[in-house]
Each structure stands twice: as C-alpha cells, then as structure tokens.
Amino acid sequence: MAATKKEAKAVDFDKIKSTMSDPYKNPLQIVDENAKIVNQKLFDNFSDDQLVDLMKKMVWERALHEQTMNFSRQGRLGFYAPTEGEEASEMGSVSAMTDKDYLFPAYRDLPQLIQHAASVKQGFLWSKGNAIGNDYGEGRAWFPQIIIGAQYVETAGAALGIKKNGDKDAVAFTYTGDGGTSQGDFYEGMNFAAAYQAPALFFVQNNGYAISVPRAKQTGAETLAQKAVAMGIPSIQVDGMDVLAVYQATKEARDYITAGNGPVMLETLTFRYGAHSSAGDDPSRYRTKEEEQPWFDKDPLIRMRKILTDKKLWSQEQEDKLVEEYKNSFKEEMKAAEATPKQTVVEMLKTTFEEPTPNIKKQIAEFEAKESK
Helix, strand or coil, X not given: CCCCHHHHHCCHHHHHHCCCCCCCCCCECCECCCCCECCHHHXXXXXXXXXXXXXXXXXXXXXXXXXXXXXXXCCCCCCCCCXXXXXXHHHHHHCCCCCCCEEECECCCHHHHHHHCXXXXXXXXXXXXXXXXXXXXXXXXXXXECCXXXXXXXXXXXXXXXXXXXXXXXXXXXXXXXXXXXXXXXXXHHHHHHHCCCCEEEEEEECCEECCEEHHHCCCCCCCHHHHHHHCCCEEEEECCCHHHHHHHHHHHHHHHHHHHCCEEEEEECCCCCCCCCCCCCHHHCCCHHHHHHHHHCCHHHHHHHHHHHCCCCCHHXXXXXXXXXXXXXXXXXXXHHCCCCCCHHHHHHCCCCCCCHHHHHHHHHHHXXXXX
C-alpha cells in the first residue's frame, strides 16, 4: 500500500512500521501467544521495572473486572461493560500516555479512566448514575461516552483546542470498538482532526463483536486500520493481547503526534472473554467455544506471566497477594461509593446548564417548594 503524505513525514512512527511486513495485515507484535519474544529490538526498550509495572496493571484490571462483576450480580451497580481479555490493549495504551493528555473514554474504558484521572470510587459512582462519578477535578478526562462513536468528534474538537492553545506536549486520545467504526461520528471526527492536523490519537479496540454483530458484518474493509488511510491518517494494526506491542505503538504514535505531524489511529486486535455488558447479554448465543478458545490461549496475562517468571521477576505467590490486595481495596471503594449521598432532583436541574433555562428555573422552583414542605 502506497505511503500517504503524512506517513512519509513520520519519523518515530515509521520506526514501528519498518519492523512490520504489512501494517494492515500482520499486526505489530513483540511477544507472541507462546510467550516467545519475536522482536528482540523492541523488547529491549523495556526495563525490568517497566515489565513488572505493566503486568501489575493488567492484574489490577483483571481483579477489577472480577470484583465489579460480583458487585453487579449483587445489584450494587448499574451498567457495567466487562473488560476481561482486553487488559493488554487498555493498560498498554493508557500507560504510554501522560497526565498532560486528555482522555475521552467510551463505556468500556473505565479502567483507563481510573488509571488516567479518576478513582475506583468514581468509576463505581459513574456506573450507579451519580454525577460525582463525572467530576475528576484537575484530571484531564471527560466522562465515559455512552453514544457509540461520539467521543471521536469530542476528541477532534479537544485536539484542535490543544493546537490553538499552542500546547506542544498534549494529546487528546479516545477509544471505540469495532462496531464504533460503522458510526458517522467515527469518520467525521477523524476527518476533522486530519484536516486541521490536530493532535489526536484514535484507538479502535477490535474485539470481534459489536454486542452480537461480528466484525465481518460491520464493514467490507479488509482491516479497520486502513480506514484511516483515506483520511490521510497513518495507522497500523497491533496485537492487542501483547501489552508490550500496544505500549510501544502508543508511545511512538504519541511522539509522532506531539512532533506536530497530526493524528494517528491504532487498531488493537483483542477479544472480550465475557458478555458485552452486565445487562443480560449471553455471548453463547452468537459465539462458539471453538471460536473463543484460541483467544483464551492468547490471554495477555499468561504470556507476560511466562516472560516475567523466566526472568525471575514474578511469581504466582506475588500475583495472588496482589489480587487479594486489589480486591480488598475495591471493596473499600464500593463502601465509599455507597456512602456517597445521592444527587437530588434540584441538584441535577441546577447543574444541567451553566445558566438554567427559563423552563428549568421553573422546575427548580417547583421542586424546591416541594422539598421545603
């Protein structure tokens, strides 16, 4: 595939692409599903501390998923989108960003939001519908978007704002799934960012299904990464079960963007092991065990566990202790979330707009009168 003008300008990003036989058909990989290092040069970029840190974050996310599912079954949370299986894609990408960057998450991106700007308590409050779950103080993040693909437009706008403000070391980044690439907002957001060379990083977490609709029925495109080429945006596929590949691709993409080269899109090939959401989805109705098993064999925690164990940096005892610590902390965060006062109708109305409209002012007065009785 011929290089676009913007791809030719890439310096850092081309270092990644040069290691790939085809950036749209053979995903970037550093450690394969057998825990074999297949790109020693890129592997050597990571210190032992970095390897352990990335593993800890994936263990944290897996533990968060397991405990959150327990809370959901107990009726203590509202909507929750499971993340088991996507730990490498999510932790590898968010770990390569900085606190100067602006995150626009989708509803499956609570782990990245918590790592970047929020607390676990806020994540639980968001799920419970409490407005405090959207208050991140000085954290550079927006609330998780429920409307599929809408965060791409928001990200493009924020990226243009970053550029207009002259901030040379900040990026607006966002996520959607494979289903989100069928939305108009996906194309509009990327086209806008490309037209204005805005510093945006777009992630497509291709987990194979948009609820029950397989990726093959979403689009006639051979890959999702190549959709960005038509808009003049460099892009590659990444093994989304390889946390090191995701981290390295994200880091190089961010360096490319902050050098003033415009936006980048990364497609991570991953898989959600469970249901689409906690709202009653049953994946056994549209996925077979034969289809799922190869992805279980690619579990990102298994391959990193093997790498770290061989380097004598990890043990099962260490991991079990971490999981217990994480889950106990999540239980405390849930207690704190449950102790948080619920938002009143008046508070909701007063914060809907910076300046309440005439009809909302009338409603506020009516509810305040009721509350005073």
